[in-house]
Amino acid sequence: MNIYKRNFLKSIVAISVLAITGIHSNLAYSSSDSPMKLGFLVKQPEEPWFQTEWRFADKAAQDLGGVEIIKIAAPDGEKTLNAIDNLAASGAKGFVICTPDPKLGPAIIAKARSYDLKVFTVDDQFLNAAGEPMTNVPLIMMAATEIGQRQGTELYKEMQKRGWEIKDTAVLAITADELDTARRRTEGSIESLIQNGFPTEKIYKSPTKSNDIPGALDAANSMLVQHPEVKNWLIVGMNDNTVLGGVRATEGQGFKAENVVGIGINGVDAINELSKSKPTGFYGSLMPSPDLHGYQSVEMLYRWIKEGVEPPKYTAIGEAVLLTRDNFREELAKKGL
Numbered sequence: 001m002n003i004y005k006r007n008f009l010k011s012i013v014a015i016s017v018l019a020i021t022g023i024h025s026n027l028a029y030s031s032s033d034s035p036m037k038l039g040f041l042v043k044q045p046e047e048p049w050f051q052t053e054w055r056f057a058d059k060a061a062q063d064l065g066g067v068e069i070i071k072i073a074a075p076d077g078e079k080t081l082n083a084i085d086n087l088a089a090s091g092a093k094g095f096v097i098c099t100p101d102p103k104l105g106p107a108i109i110a111k112a113r114s115y116d117l118k119v120f121t122v123d124d125q126f127l128n129a130a131g132e133p134m135t136n137v138p139l140i141m142m143a144a145t146e147i148g149q150r151q152g153t154e155l156y157k158e159m160q161k162r163g164w165e166i167k168d169t170a171v172l173a174i175t176a177d178e179l180d181t182a183r184r185r186t187e188g189s190i191e192s193l194i195q196n197g198f199p200t201e202k203i204y205k206s207p208t209k210s211n212d213i214p215g216a217l218d219a220a221n222s223m224l225v226q227h228p229e230v231k232n233w234l235i236v237g238m239n240d241n242t243v244l245g246g247v248r249a250t251e252g253q254g255f256k257a258e259n260v261v262g263i264g265i266n267g268v269d270a271i272n273e274l275s276k277s278k279p280t281g282f283y284g285s286l287m288p289s290p291d292l293h294g295y296q297s298v299e300m301l302y303r304w305i306k307e308g309v310e311p312p313k314y315t316a317i318g319e320a321v322l323l324t325r326d327n328f329r330e331e332l333a334k335k336g337l
């Protein structure tokens, strides 16, 4: 057989193999009893916040029937883009994502489009190349400014309850302004402290390098050493881990629990702290609704794929409850958490 004939035969074999596997996979995906696969990618799977979203994503899948959630940790850009390749290869039709970096938005959308996968965002909004929010991608998130304002109000109330004088007190605000939801929460908090009468010049901002306890601890330490004159600290931060880092820093520098009030955001990430046998400077945490984020994002993505129902571009979930050492068990139980 000459070389041309052999190559020709080889190509025929290759084409038939492709055709057969193609037909098989089409059959597999269109058969009515195979579940619809949906990805759920989160940036920080170690946070109970995201574990709760996953749990309720599964619950939605169960209630809808015929849906399987593929949960994937996506702590950086490379893992995120690889995960999308893998989802497509496994026959998924779309995914929900809390991105590790909002600037990945355009790359995530481009990759998802190349596979015809639908994308639904939770918590952290994508940014386009110009740094503007990608408002055309469906998003479900907490009402960031409002929850921040509530944090400021609750801090102020607790300060008054303890009878602290303003002259002895300062605010340590650990910031993460690159993340829009974080910026809105801490700005809301500071705004409401000022509105309540706290002096602007005694609100000290310190940016964290990473959104975890060690990052926040460093940010707090460097600010605390600059203000040895302060007797009582109020701690502002965008979530529980940020505030916990701040509280740990005050402990490291010898402050007693009664001279520190930190109020976190997320709630589910504060359970260990609130369960401690003795009170710490971490007074409480505002808990929005990670359950609804997980459940509703999956439900909307499913209807979009299955029934062509376009989800709203923006869903803000408000109404946070303040968890403290006194009420957290019953409040969590009310939500089935």
Ligand code: FCA
Residues within 6 Å of the ligand: 047, 049, 098, 123, 124, 142, 181, 211, 238, 239, 265, 266
């Ligand atoms: C951001 C934070 C999380 C959580 C979420 C709703 O992604 O990093 O801890 O607060 O918003």
